[in-house]
Amino acid sequence: MSDNSNIYIKHARYGKDLVRIMRVYKEGNVQHCTELTVRLLLEGDINTSYTKADNSVIVTTDTCKNTVNVVAKRSDHVDNIEVFGQEISEHVLKQYAHISAAFVDIIKHKWTRLIVDGKPHPHSFVRDGEDIQTASIQHYRAGDQINVTSGLDKLLVLKTTGSAFHGFYTDEYTTLVPSWDRIFSTSVDAKWTFVSKSGAALRKVDFKAIHAGVKKITCDTFATDDSASVQATLYLMQQQILAKFPAVADISYSLPNKHYVGVDMSKLNIDNAGKNTSVYHPQADPSGLITAVAGRKSSKL
Numbered sequence: 001m002s003d004n005s006n007i008y009i010k011h012a013r014y015g016k017d018l019v020r021i022m023r024v025y026k027e028g029n030v031q032h033c034t035e036l037t038v039r040l041l042l043e044g045d046i047n048t049s050y051t052k053a054d055n056s057v058i059v060t061t062d063t064c065k066n067t068v069n070v071v072a073k074r075s076d077h078v079d080n081i082e083v084f085g086q087e088i089s090e091h092v093l094k095q096y097a098h099i100s101a102a103f104v105d106i107i108k109h110k111w112t113r114l115i116v117d118g119k120p121h122p123h124s125f126v127r128d129g130e131d132i133q134t135a136s137i138q139h140y141r142a143g144d145q146i147n148v149t150s151g152l153d154k155l156l157v158l159k160t161t162g163s164a165f166h167g168f169y170t171d172e173y174t175t176l177v178p179s180w181d182r183i184f185s186t187s188v189d190a191k192w193t194f195v196s197k198s199g200a201a202l203r204k205v206d207f208k209a210i211h212a213g214v215k216k217i218t219c220d221t222f223a224t225d226d227s228a229s230v231q232a233t234l235y236l237m238q239q240q241i242l243a244k245f246p247a248v249a250d251i252s253y254s255l256p257n258k259h260y261v262g263v264d265m266s267k268l269n270i271d272n273a274g275k276n277t278s279v280y281h282p283q284a285d286p287s288g289l290i291t292a293v294a295g296r297k298s299s300k301l
C-alpha cells in the first residue's frame with residue numbers, strides 16, 4: 001500500500017458548465033431575447049467530498065444548473081451579463097453558508113433584431129456575426145469582494161491598406177520582407193477588469209455602455225490608425241480605453257495577425273508584387289499572436 005498521508009487537496013472548485021439559456025422578455029407586442037452559455041463553479045468547505053466521499057457538503061451540479069435557470073427567471077437584467085452574473089453569485093453565497101466563493105463565466109451570443117420593410121421587427125432576430133460578449137465574476141464571501149472581468153471575443157476585422165511593418169530586428173534568421181502596405185486582419189479577443197469593489201458599488205457601473213465603448217474604440221482605431229505594427233495599434237486601443245473609462249482597471253488584448261500574402265505570379269509573367277499586389281492568399285496558419293495587458297501606474301494616493 002502506498003502512503004498517502006502527506007497528500008491533501010490544495011484547491012477544489014466544481015459546478016456546472018455549458019448551461020445554455022434563452023431568456024425572453026415580453027413587453028406588450030415587442031419581445032426581447034438574450035441567449036447565454038453559463039458556467040457556475042463553487043468553492044468552500046467541500047474538501048471532504050473529495051477526501052472522505054462525503055456527499056453531504058455537495059450542492060449538486062444539477063442544483064447549480066437550476067440556480068442559473070431560476071435566477072434568469074427572476075431577473076430583469078439577464079441581458080446585462082455582468083449584473084446577471086452577480087445576481088447568481090449573490091444567490092449562491094446567501095443560500096449556502098459553507099460555500100465561500102462563486103465563479104460565474106458567461107458568454108452572450110449574438111441576436112440582433114431584424115429590420116423588415118425598414119422597421120425593427122417585434123420578435124425576429126438574426127445572428128449577424130460570430131463575435132461574443134463575455135463576463136467573469138469572482139465573488140468571495142470574505143469582505144463581499146467581487147472581481148468582474150468583461151470581454152469581447154471572436155470579433156473578426158480586416159483592412160486592405162493602412163498597415164505597414166518595417167524597421168524590425170534582422171539577423172541571419174530573418175527572411176521577412178519589410179512592407180509599407182499590407183492587409184491587416186485579426187480576430188479581436190479583449191478583456192477588461194473593473195476596479196474591485198463590493199456588490200453595491202459595482203452595480204452602479206454601466207457595463208453595457210463600457211462594452212459598447214470598448215468595441216467602438218477597437219473598431220475605430222483598427223480602421224483609422226495608420227498601423228506601424230499590430231503591437232502599436234493594440235496599445236493605441238488600450239490607451240484610449242483607459243483614458244475614457246476610469247472604472248476599468250486594466251485592459252488586455254490578444255490579437256492574432258492573420259496573414260494575407262501576395263500570390264507570386266512572376267513565373268506567369270504577371271506583376272502581382274509591391275504596389276501591384278491585388279491577389280492574396282489568406283494563410284490558415286501560422287498566424288502571429290500579439291498580446292499585452294495595460295493598466296495605470298499607481299496613482300497619487
Ligand SMILES: O=c1[nH]c(=O)c2[nH]c(=O)[nH]c2[nH]1
Nearest residue numbers: 165176228229230231257288
Ligand atoms: O505587426 C506585426 N508585428 C510583428 O511582431 C510581426 N512579425 C511578423 O513576422 N509580422 C509582424 N507584424
